[in-house]
Amino acid sequence: MHELSIAMGIVEIADKEALKAGVSKFNGIELVIGELSGVELASFDFAWQQAIKGTVLDASKLEIIRPPGMGKCLDCGCEFPMQQIYDICPSCHSYFKDITSGKELRVKSLLLD
Amino acid sequence: MCVSCGCGGGHSHDHEHIDSSKIIDVEKDILHQNNLLAERNRGYFDAKEILCLNLVSSPGSGKTSLLEKTLTDLKDTIPFAVIEGDQQTTNDADRIHATGTKVTQINTGKGCHLDAHMVYHALQGLKPVSESILFIENVGNLVCPAMFDLGEKYRVVVMSVTEGDDKPLKYPDMFYSSHLCVINKIDLLPYVPFSIEKAKENARRVNPNLEIIEVSSLTGEGMHQWYDWLKVKQQQTAEV
Numbered sequence: 001m002h003e004l005s006i007a008m009g010i011v012e013i014a015d016k017e018a019l020k021a022g023v024s025k026f027n028g029i030e031l032v033i034g035e036l037s038g039v040e041l042a043s044f045d046f047a048w049q050q051a052i053k054g055t056v057l058d059a060s061k062l063e064i065i066r067p068p069g070m071g072k073c074l075d076c077g078c079e080f081p082m083q084q085i086y087d088i089c090p091s092c093h094s095y096f097k098d099i100t101s102g103k104e105l106r107v108k109s110l111l112l113d
Numbered sequence: 114m115c116v117s118c119g120c121g122g123g124h125s126h127d128h129e130h131i132d133s134s135k136i137i138d139v140e141k142d143i144l145h146q147n148n149l150l151a152e153r154n155r156g157y158f159d160a161k162e163i164l165c166l167n168l169v170s171s172p173g174s175g176k177t178s179l180l181e182k183t184l185t186d187l188k189d190t191i192p193f194a195v196i197e198g199d200q201q202t203t204n205d206a207d208r209i210h211a212t213g214t215k216v217t218q219i220n221t222g223k224g225c226h227l228d229a230h231m232v233y234h235a236l237q238g239l240k241p242v243s244e245s246i247l248f249i250e251n252v253g254n255l256v257c258p259a260m261f262d263l264g265e266k267y268r269v270v271v272m273s274v275t276e277g278d279d280k281p282l283k284y285p286d287m288f289y290s291s292h293l294c295v296i297n298k299i300d301l302l303p304y305v306p307f308s309i310e311k312a313k314e315n316a317r318r319v320n321p322n323l324e325i326i327e328v329s330s331l332t333g334e335g336m337h338q339w340y341d342w343l344k345v346k347q348q349q350t351a352e353v
Binding site for chain 1: 135136137138139140141142143144145146147224225226228256257259260261281282285286289317318319321
């Protein structure tokens with residue numbers, strides 16, 4: 001259940017931003033969580049509800065952007081969609097690739113009152 | 114200005130107009146705080162030429178037995194220190210302590226992984242000596258510890274032949290982020306339906322750069338390869 005640590009990390013980031021902006025709450029938060037990031041959204045939602053209670057994010061609208069998994073083959077250069085991090089190049093079947101999208105895990109923005 | 118469409122307002126859209134002055138662009142990695150502390154740990158290891166290894170696996174793959182055997186065999190040639198991570202008990206630390214090695218136990222309580230902050234505090238008490246090898250035995254869990262950099266130089270994933278040979282495909286994140294895979298308990302191969310070749314193929318499919326060593330920490334078979342790997346990596350750490 002590392003999703004709870006993830007959620008608490010987000011609250012920590014929001015806390016610092018609230019202090020900088022001199023506000024006591026945010027109306028919304030935008031996260032970027034890639035499809036290959038290793039975060040289960042169902043677990044995350046559950047952890048999120050617990051983690052934001054009584055914090056600057058309590059009652060803030062949560063928006064999650066989900067970049068899809070994409071890889072680029074290091075042997076033939078082919079770019080291909082990935083569902084799993086062990087997906088192989090569909091063109092030359094090489095195991096060697098760069099994951100170009102889907103590993104994102106960041107706080108994009110916070111919305112003030 | 115509206116941040117959705119960039120217009121100056123004054124007309125209607127199907128989206129809500131949000132004033133850009135109300136948006137704080139954060140663009141910060143969620144694991145930023147952990148990663149900062151991991152880099153701090155890494156700096157400490159570099160300065161003291163300590164080779165730090167993060168051992169990860171599912172519960173029961175034999176991480177502690179592998180360490181016991183390693184420490185017993187090599188403690189006269191290499192200085193070691195160990196950080197043990199478990200939810201509860203000091204059982205593993207007691208086993209390591211019995212080999213005469215410096216050890217600190219971290220109990221994570223309900224936590225399912227170690228993070229860089231816990232390791233940072235453990236180091237303050239442990240004070241590993243220069244040019245030593247520090248093993249961090251993570252909580253037995255192939256999922257959560259994958260996301261948390263502790264500042265280690267290499268991540269070592271241990272799997273055993275009593276598990277399925279499809280483990281790398283079931284828990285790809287851990288195998289993807291590891292540098293070395295130790296396949297343990299090979300003395301049991303005649304008794305279990307485990308294919309070493311399939312396991313290696315699956316592991317390399319997830320991570321083609323993964324090094325693989327087969328050992329039995331019980332009989333000692335293959336352990337020399339693991340020891341050679343440790344010695345080479347320790348030498349490289351001291352030379353940088």
